[in-house]
Amino acid sequence: MNISNILLVSPMYKELKALIEKEAPHKTFRFVPEEELTQEDLSWADALVSFNLKADYDYSTVKWVHSLGSGVDRFLHKKEWNEEVLLTRTICSFGQRIAEYCLSYILKDLQLHDRFQEQQQHKNWQQCTPKLIGEQKVLVYGTGEIGQMIAKVFSGLGADVYGVSLSGTKKEYFHGVMKHESHFFRLNEMNYIINTVPLTEQTEKLFDGVIFNQLSNAGFINVGRGASVDEEALLQALTEKRVGFAVLDVFEQEPLPENNPLWSHPRVQITPHISAVTTPNEGAACFLETLKNIDENKPLTNKVDTKKGY
Incomplete structure (x- = not known):
């Protein structure tokens, strides 16, 4: 050429x-x-x-x-x-950047940062034991370069990392990889869900009520594409505490409109598409x-x- x-x-x-x-x-x-x-x-x-x-x-x-x-x-x-x-x-360095981004928010959750900050505001000395990352199960959607780096980082800290892909092909650093159509039975076991998938016809609105309804107070992190998430289904899952918290770096419409309810939700953390600059x-x-x-x-x-x- x-x-x-x-x-x-x-x-x-x-x-x-x-x-x-x-x-x-x-x-x-x-x-x-x-x-x-x-x-x-x-x-x-x-x-x-x-x-x-x-x-x-x-x-x-x-x-x-x-x-x-x-x-x-x-x-x-x-x-x-x-x-x-x-x-x-x-x-x-996208994989490393995104892995560290995800790790920071999961450690924040496990180390109870929000709870202790609230206690500090009320001068409340009450001990509560943080959780260990080695006791967690993490499910990563997308097992390409970025998903594999996330799996490497988290498995290196002792977490059980599972993957979901179109092929279900086994990849290094994953405890197991499943096809999308056969992974639903594992969802209620997962502590954290991380989305890294690209936007295609197959992944548009992938994260809908069918997936969210299977979760049990899991953390959800989206560093893939905003259009892969049904926002109404996510908000419903947050209300029902099927999703304990959501960290969202990407959105179907960017910048996120000021009237979008995600801005003010108490259990949603928004970042302006910076996880992999x-x-x-x-x-x-x-x-x-x-x-x-x-x-x-x-x-x-x-x-x-x-x-x-x-």
Whole structure:
């Protein structure tokens, strides 16, 4: 594949320009913010590098699209994709970042931070023993790179980590991996549920009443995609305490509207899609490595299966 003209569209385009241009002097680049992007730019380009563009663009005119994020649903979900166009994604420290994000909120729960903070406000000295992470069962939806890193971190601390995937294929660090259709009987055993799945037709509204109704005061963490959760079903599960608390980093509509009831729910923690941020250095490094592999006709470990959506 001959890639000469590369269009990079990102809010951090200036930082990326400083990191990329000097490393690929044999290529011609255009670095622009989305508000300055034109169809002429896309017609000029052999490759587009971007992530979460707000408008719908015609990507069929380029040879290669590279996502600066791990997810690619903005390019694929409910859209037609020209199979002749290569799609790749960024692989960097996302797994480690997300694993530490999840660990922080689960440790907060196990160490009773909220209870002791409330007791402090009332000057109430009342001992209560925190729980151990090694006594917990954690269920991770999605057993890819990110899910495996979560499993590695939590199993390393002694937790029993189970996975749910389309294939049910056994993966390292998981105590067991189940297919979605056969995992429901294990749900009421789980202390924590972590969602890492990408957004596809199969995962849209995956977390609905069928799943939530099987839980027993479990913690729910969503670091996958917001549209994979039925918010009404989640709110109902919180009311019924089938879900003890929810930590939500992603939402179907972002920014989350001010009138959304999740903002004010006492057992919901909201973060603004920061569990796996692409830094300029990491984004540039993965792009340059992918470009080098394309130029040298080497295998691409970050190539997206556009039929599967990840």
